Amino acid sequence: AAALAARDGRFGRRVAGERLAGLLEAMQRGDLFAARQIDAALQPLTRVIYQTQPFARRHSRIKVALNLMGIIPSAMVREPLLPLDDGERALVSRALQQVGLYAGSQRDAQLQTASV
Numbered sequence: 001a002a003a004l005a006a007r008d009g010r011f012g013r014r015v016a017g018e019r020l021a022g023l024l025e026a027m028q029r030g031d032l033f034a035a036r037q038i039d040a041a042l043q044p045l046t047r048v049i050y051q052t053q054p055f056a057r058r059h060s061r062i063k064v065a066l067n068l069m070g071i072i073p074s075a076m077v078r079e080p081l082l083p084l085d086d087g088e089r090a091l092v093s094r095a096l097q098q099v100g101l102y103a104g105s106q107r108d109a110q111l112q113t114a115s116v
Helices: 002-007 009-029 032-051 055-068 086-099 105-114
Strands: none
Touching: 009 032, 032 055, 032 086, 055 086
16 A cells, blocks of 8 residues: 555555555554555555556556546556556456455446557
8 A cells, every 4th residue: 555655646545545544544543453454455456556567557557447446437548658458457457356446347348448
C-alpha cells in the first residue's frame, strides 16, 4: 500500500484512498498490526502494477485498473504507450478481485472494446 501512495499518489488516492487513509491512521495510532494488515491486503495490486515487467507499462496497467474499477470510462492509452495484451489485463483484473476493488464483468466488455 505504501507503494501505491509513494510511487503514484494520485493513483493510490483514486484506487485505494480509504484504505490508504486507514493505513495512515493506524500508523499514527501506533497500531502496526492494523497497518501491516492493510498493506498486505493491497500487495497483490501493488505487485501487479509496479513490480511486473516491463516496468514502463505500469501506466497502461494503471489505466486498466482504473477502468475495471469504473473510475474512468476507457483504458485506451496514447502513443508511445501500448495497450495491455489479454494476459496482462487478466493479471490486473485478478489483482483487483483479490483486493476487493473489481467493478465487474461489464467493465471487461468495455475494456476489450476500447483496446481494439
